[in-house]
Amino acid sequence: MVSDQRGVGCAGDTGFGGGMQNLIEIKGVKHAYQTDAGPLPVLDGLEISVPEGGFVAVVGPSGCGKSTLTRLIAGLMKPDEGEVWLHGEKVKGPRSTVGMAFQNPVLLEWRTILKNVLLPLEIVPSKLSRKQAEDRARFLLSLVGLEGFEDKRPSELSGGMRQRASLCRALIHQPDVLILDEPFGALDAFTREDLWQTMHRVKEREPFTGVLITHDLRESIFLADQVVVLSGRPARTQYVLDVPSSGPRTLEDLYTAVAAEQLNILRHQIQIAQGRSTAGEGAA
Amino acid sequence: MNKHIRAFVVPVIAVVVFLAFWEWLVWFNGWPRFKMAAPSDLPPAFERHWPLFLSMGWQTLWRTVVGLFLAVLFGTLLGMIMGFSRTMRDALYPLLVGFNAIPKATVVPIVALMFVGQHDFNTVLLAFMISFFPIAVSVSIGLSTLEPEYRDILRSLGASQATIFWKIALPKTLPEFFGALKVAVTLAFIGTNLMEIVSPHGRGLGALFDSGRTNSDFPLMFAVLIALAFLGIVLYYIVVALEKIFAGWAERAPG
Known part of the structure; x- marks a missing residue:
C-alpha cells in the first residue's frame, strides 16, 4: 500500500510544485x-508542511525537541496529540519510504562500506537484483565522492567520509523522505561546507523531500528552501523563513547581502526562542 | 635485529634464563625431590607417567570444553535476557553477583555430595558454574549499551526486533563476548581442576596431581602443572583464533 506511491512525483522537480499536496504534513503535534x-512537554502545537521535493531545515535552541521531531516523522514514536502525514497517509509506524542519517554515522564496523550502504535493502523489499543493488550503491558512493572506498571498513575512513557513506545508505532504497538529524554537526567547518555541496549534487541526481535538523544557520539557508524556527521547550513553530534561492547554490551565495539579511533574521528569531532577546539586540 | 627473529628469540631466551635460575636454585639449596623439583626432573616424570598424562589430560580437556560450551550457551542466553529487559536485569543482577561471589571451592563438596559418583557430571557442572558469569555480564552490557541510533537505522525501515538482533546487536557484541570468553576459558579450567583435586575421584589431571601430592612426588606435581599450563594455553589460543575469524574487524589496523 505504501510502495504504490513511491517515485510518483520524484522525477526531477526540485522546486515547489504548484498545487501539489504536501508530502510531509505535521499538524498540531504535541508530545x-x-x-x-x-x-x-517537548513539542507543543507544531505545524510544518513540506511539499513534494521540498527541503525544510528546522532550527531551534538546544534541547527543544528537534530530534523528537525526526523520530515522529520516521514513525519511531507516536505523538501524544496531533498527526503526522506522509504522502497523504497518516503515519502509524515505521515506513520503508523513509531514509535517515544522524550526527553519528552509525556504520557497522564489521561490514565494508559497500555492504553498509546495501544494509537497508536487506530489510526493505526491493525489486532490484543483487547486481543492480550493488551498481546503485556504487553509483551513490561515486556521487558523494567515495569511489574506490567500497571495500574499505568504516574504521579506515575519516569522519566526513563516514558521513558520506551514511548518506548513501539513507538513499539506497530510494526513499521519498530523507530525514537528516544534524548530519554534519560533528564535522570540521571545511568538511561541512564540502558536504553541503555534495548534498546539492545528490539532490539533483536523486530527488527527495528532505527535513534537516541543524544548529547551523548558514547550513539551513544554504541547503533548504524553507527554514522553520522552533521556540524553546516546549517547541512551537515560531517563525518560517522562505529562502529565495531554491535549488543548487554556491558557497559564494552565502556572502551576499540577501544571505546576510536572512541570517540576521534567523539569529534574531533564535534569540527570541532562547528567551533572551530584546528587539534592539537582535537587529544589531 | 630482524623483527620476526626478535619476536621469537627474546621470549625463548627469557624462558631459558628462567629455567636455568630454577635449576640453579634447587641445586644450590640441595633440595631433595620430596621437597622441590628441578626442571631437569620433569622430562623423566613425563616419561614415567606418559600414558596417564594422555588419558587424564584428555579427561580434563573434554570436561573443561563441555563445561565451557554450556557456559557459553547459558551465559549468552542470560546475557540476552538481561540485555533486552530492564526488569530482568534488575531482578537477576544481584542474584548473579551474589552467586559469583561465593568461592567455588566451597561449592565442590556440596556438588560432590549431591551427585555422588557422577564424576563427569560434577566436574562439567563446576566448570560451567565458574565460567558463565563473565559471558552473561559481557553479553548483557554489550546489548544494553547499543546506541539507540543503531536500532533506529533498522527500525525506521520496519525491521523486527529479531532482525535488529541478528544484523546489529549480535555482531556488535562479539568483541566483548570474546573478551569474556578468554576469561571464561581460564576459569572453566580452574573449575575442572577444583573438582578433580578437592573431590578426587581418580580422573583428570587433578587426580594425577593429587596422587603426586600423597607421595610427595614433586616432579610429578610440577609435571602436571606444566601439562595444565599447556592445555590452558592451547584452549586460550583456540579462542583467540576464533576471535580473529569472527570479530577480527574490531582489531585496529596497526599505525
Whole structure:
C-alpha cells in the first residue's frame, strides 16, 4: 500500500510544485516525555508542511525537541496529540519510504562500506537484483565522492567520509523522505561546507523531500528552501523563513547581502526562542 | 635485529634464563625431590607417567570444553535476557553477583555430595558454574549499551526486533563476548581442576596431581602443572583464533 506511491512525483522537480499536496504534513503535534518529575512537554502545537521535493531545515535552541521531531516523522514514536502525514497517509509506524542519517554515522564496523550502504535493502523489499543493488550503491558512493572506498571498513575512513557513506545508505532504497538529524554537526567547518555541496549534487541526481535538523544557520539557508524556527521547550513553530534561492547554490551565495539579511533574521528569531532577546539586540 | 627473529628469540631466551635460575636454585639449596623439583626432573616424570598424562589430560580437556560450551550457551542466553529487559536485569543482577561471589571451592563438596559418583557430571557442572558469569555480564552490557541510533537505522525501515538482533546487536557484541570468553576459558579450567583435586575421584589431571601430592612426588606435581599450563594455553589460543575469524574487524589496523 505504501510502495504504490513511491517515485510518483520524484522525477526531477526540485522546486515547489504548484498545487501539489504536501508530502510531509505535521499538524498540531504535541508530545511530552514521562519523567520522574512528571510529564516534560517537548513539542507543543507544531505545524510544518513540506511539499513534494521540498527541503525544510528546522532550527531551534538546544534541547527543544528537534530530534523528537525526526523520530515522529520516521514513525519511531507516536505523538501524544496531533498527526503526522506522509504522502497523504497518516503515519502509524515505521515506513520503508523513509531514509535517515544522524550526527553519528552509525556504520557497522564489521561490514565494508559497500555492504553498509546495501544494509537497508536487506530489510526493505526491493525489486532490484543483487547486481543492480550493488551498481546503485556504487553509483551513490561515486556521487558523494567515495569511489574506490567500497571495500574499505568504516574504521579506515575519516569522519566526513563516514558521513558520506551514511548518506548513501539513507538513499539506497530510494526513499521519498530523507530525514537528516544534524548530519554534519560533528564535522570540521571545511568538511561541512564540502558536504553541503555534495548534498546539492545528490539532490539533483536523486530527488527527495528532505527535513534537516541543524544548529547551523548558514547550513539551513544554504541547503533548504524553507527554514522553520522552533521556540524553546516546549517547541512551537515560531517563525518560517522562505529562502529565495531554491535549488543548487554556491558557497559564494552565502556572502551576499540577501544571505546576510536572512541570517540576521534567523539569529534574531533564535534569540527570541532562547528567551533572551530584546528587539534592539537582535537587529544589531 | 630482524623483527620476526626478535619476536621469537627474546621470549625463548627469557624462558631459558628462567629455567636455568630454577635449576640453579634447587641445586644450590640441595633440595631433595620430596621437597622441590628441578626442571631437569620433569622430562623423566613425563616419561614415567606418559600414558596417564594422555588419558587424564584428555579427561580434563573434554570436561573443561563441555563445561565451557554450556557456559557459553547459558551465559549468552542470560546475557540476552538481561540485555533486552530492564526488569530482568534488575531482578537477576544481584542474584548473579551474589552467586559469583561465593568461592567455588566451597561449592565442590556440596556438588560432590549431591551427585555422588557422577564424576563427569560434577566436574562439567563446576566448570560451567565458574565460567558463565563473565559471558552473561559481557553479553548483557554489550546489548544494553547499543546506541539507540543503531536500532533506529533498522527500525525506521520496519525491521523486527529479531532482525535488529541478528544484523546489529549480535555482531556488535562479539568483541566483548570474546573478551569474556578468554576469561571464561581460564576459569572453566580452574573449575575442572577444583573438582578433580578437592573431590578426587581418580580422573583428570587433578587426580594425577593429587596422587603426586600423597607421595610427595614433586616432579610429578610440577609435571602436571606444566601439562595444565599447556592445555590452558592451547584452549586460550583456540579462542583467540576464533576471535580473529569472527570479530577480527574490531582489531585496529596497526599505525
